[in-house]
Amino acid sequence: MTQDLEPQGSRGFPDQTADPTAQVIVVGLDGSPASWDAFCWAAGQAARARGSLIAVYVTSMVTPVPVSGDFAYAEQAAQEIAAELKAEAEQRAAEAGVQLTFVRELGDTVHALIRVARSANADLLVIGRSAKMLHHLVGSASRRLASRQDAPVVVVVP
Numbered sequence: 025m026t027q028d029l030e031p032q033g034s035r036g037f038p039d040q041t042a043d044p045t046a047q048v049i050v051v052g053l054d055g056s057p058a059s060w061d062a063f064c065w066a067a068g069q070a071a072r073a074r075g076s077l078i079a080v081y082v083t084s085m086v087t088p089v090p091v092s093g094d095f096a097y098a099e100q101a102a103q104e105i106a107a108e109l110k111a112e113a114e115q116r117a118a119e120a121g122v123q124l125t126f127v128r129e130l131g132d133t134v135h136a137l138i139r140v141a142r143s144a145n146a147d148l149l150v151i152g153r154s155a156k157m158l159h160h161l162v163g164s165a166s167r168r169l170a171s172r173q174d175a176p177v178v179v180v181v182p
Contacts, residue, residue: 046075054081081129102128
């Protein structure tokens with residue numbers, strides 16, 4: 025897990041507000057239009073609730089291939105994408121007046137979002153609905169999250 029390395033805030037998560045009544049909202053962010061819609065909705069909710077936002081970017085576990093350097097290149101590309109997403113998320117959060125923590129996780133999207141939400145004692149989990157046809161046939165992350173009972177889930181439909 026990669027995250028902003030700042031002094032620990034409330035609930036053991038960096039950058040979180042110390043107000044115990046403030047909402048903590050976790051949002052999945054992958055750079056797709058649907059994830060940005062979810063981010064904007066979550067930022068608005070966090071602003072209304074005087075809460076904080078944790079944006080989670082999940083990359084799949086990449087298995088090394090026999091060709092030397094391919095794994096390093098894939099990791100470097102993922103780090104660059106994460107840096108771009110973080111910069112854009114920080115700008116949007118600042119515009120909304122919301123405190124933001126950016127986290128990069130490896131693995132399955134649903135499991136990673138749940139892991140972060142649990143560790144931050146999140147009050148709400150927000151994700152955008154996938155526009156990919158295959159996800160509608162086999163089950164998208166938003167559908168898999170909505171069927172769980174770990175925390176309230178909002179699926180933002182563009």
